Amino acid sequence: MSFAGEVRQELSRQNARTRHCRLAELTALLFFCGTLQIDADERMQLCFRTEQETAQERFAGLVKKLFGIQPEQIRQEEGTRRSGVAGLRIEEQDLVKKILQATGVLDGRGRLAEERPQAEQKNVQRECCRRAFLRGAFLAAGTVSDPNRSYHAEFLCDTEEQSETVCRILLTFGIRAGTAKRGKHQQVYLKDGSRIADLLGIMEAPVSLMAFENARIMREVRGNINRKVNCETSNIRKTADAAASQIEDVRLIEKTIGLASLPKALDETARVRLQYPTATLQELGELLEVPVGKSGINHRMRRLHNMAEQIRKENTEV
Numbered sequence: 001m002s003f004a005g006e007v008r009q010e011l012s013r014q015n016a017r018t019r020h021c022r023l024a025e026l027t028a029l030l031f032f033c034g035t036l037q038i039d040a041d042e043r044m045q046l047c048f049r050t051e052q053e054t055a056q057e058r059f060a061g062l063v064k065k066l067f068g069i070q071p072e073q074i075r076q077e078e079g080t081r082r083s084g085v086a087g088l089r090i091e092e093q094d095l096v097k098k099i100l101q102a103t104g105v106l107d108g109r110g111r112l113a114e115e116r117p118q119a120e121q122k123n124v125q126r127e128c129c130r131r132a133f134l135r136g137a138f139l140a141a142g143t144v145s146d147p148n149r150s151y152h153a154e155f156l157c158d159t160e161e162q163s164e165t166v167c168r169i170l171l172t173f174g175i176r177a178g179t180a181k182r183g184k185h186q187q188v189y190l191k192d193g194s195r196i197a198d199l200l201g202i203m204e205a206p207v208s209l210m211a212f213e214n215a216r217i218m219r220e221v222r223g224n225i226n227r228k229v230n231c232e233t234s235n236i237r238k239t240a241d242a243a244a245s246q247i248e249d250v251r252l253i254e255k256t257i258g259l260a261s262l263p264k265a266l267d268e269t270a271r272v273r274l275q276y277p278t279a280t281l282q283e284l285g286e287l288l289e290v291p292v293g294k295s296g297i298n299h300r301m302r303r304l305h306n307m308a309e310q311i312r313k314e315n316t317e318v
Contacts, residue, residue, distance in 0.1 A: 004143040007200070007208045011135050012054040014204055019066065024129035026062045027103045028136025029055060032162060036105065046090040046099060055139040056088060063090070067098055130169050135203045137166055144196060147215035153196045154189040156182070163188045173202050239280055246273055246301050249308035256311050269300045 001009070016022045030048070033055060037045040048059050060074050075089045090096055104122060124133045137155055141162070144153040157163040163179055163186035170177050170188075175195050180187045190196050193216050200209040250270040253259065259267050272279075272287050279287065285297040292300075 003146045003208075003211070006211070007144055007205055008052065008054040008139055008142075010205045010208050011139055011203060012058050014135060016132055018128070020123070020126065021128050021132040022062055022066055023102055024123045024132040025136035026059070026066065026099075027123045028133045029059045029062070029140050030099075030103055030105070031165070032137060032140035032157070033059070036100070043091075044093060044096045044100075046096045048088045048090075049085050050140060051085055052139060058136070058139055060088060063099065066102070067095060069095060124169065127172075130172055131202055131204060133169060134166075134199070138203060144200075147193070147196075147212045148219065151193040151196055151216075152189065152191055153199060154187050157186040157188060158184075160186055162186065170199070173198065175199060175202075240278070243273075243277055243279075246304070247277055249305050250274055252308045252311055253304065262307075266300055266304060269297065270304060273301075 016025060030046075033048050033050045035047045035049070037047060039045075048056065050056055050059075063069060063074065075091070076087065090099070124130050141155045141157060142153070143156070145151070155163070155166045157166065166188045167177050167179065175190070175198055177188050177190055177195075180189065190199060193212075197209060197212055197216070200212055250259070250273050253262070253270065254274075259270050262270065268288055269284070272284055276284065276287060281297045281301070282294045285292045285294055
């Protein structure tokens, strides 16, 4: 099972203790996956369609808990599973009205409300209800990538109204999400690991949060190790290149004017360089008869390099 699937499974097992939190989650599920059909006789049918089986099961479970209905009152739509979409239908008029009034689609008189249920309206006033709303929204339209590979969480919305609602609720928890257009859909996304961890915590998915944080720590450790190894490799390469250049200078001096013609300090340094071709400047300084520091060796190597450059110049002129 994917990491996103594990998160959905954990969220679907969350047992909201209060009626208002259950209503908030049901509101989100209907907001993203529900449609209301009204026939010529003004009979209403409430349809719930989703590609996520966990969302369908959660919707049926919440309706049963909130309104005490029997399983046969929620009918499986024919042919929906063939298209990869799970569909449920409720046709009993009193039950449809109760659900729609409770979620704010119908007003107290049984008429269609002028505005759809939003973050600032009755079912998401409390912080706990906003958490429940995000759980429902994630079950209906959310996904999150495997943290071992990348940091990406998103809500795929059909309308700007849905994306604005999710962004607004996330912002009440201090999470600023990005938005983008993806075909006919609106995408609300998070790409920062700490914000995704916050989202999992807000939706009350502690097991998934722990798995996410463990993966994040391992990624950071691996990243730090790789950066350190790359840095050390780069330093070794630079040291090797510098040593090769120094040896080339010393051999040119030895071939042309001889090392014995050099001042004693330079003569000793040049011979040690030839004898220990892989040593660092620090190590070369410690190998001298009278040890000197890295800066002292570096100064001597610069003098040898200048002498070699002068010899090259003279040979070129000739």
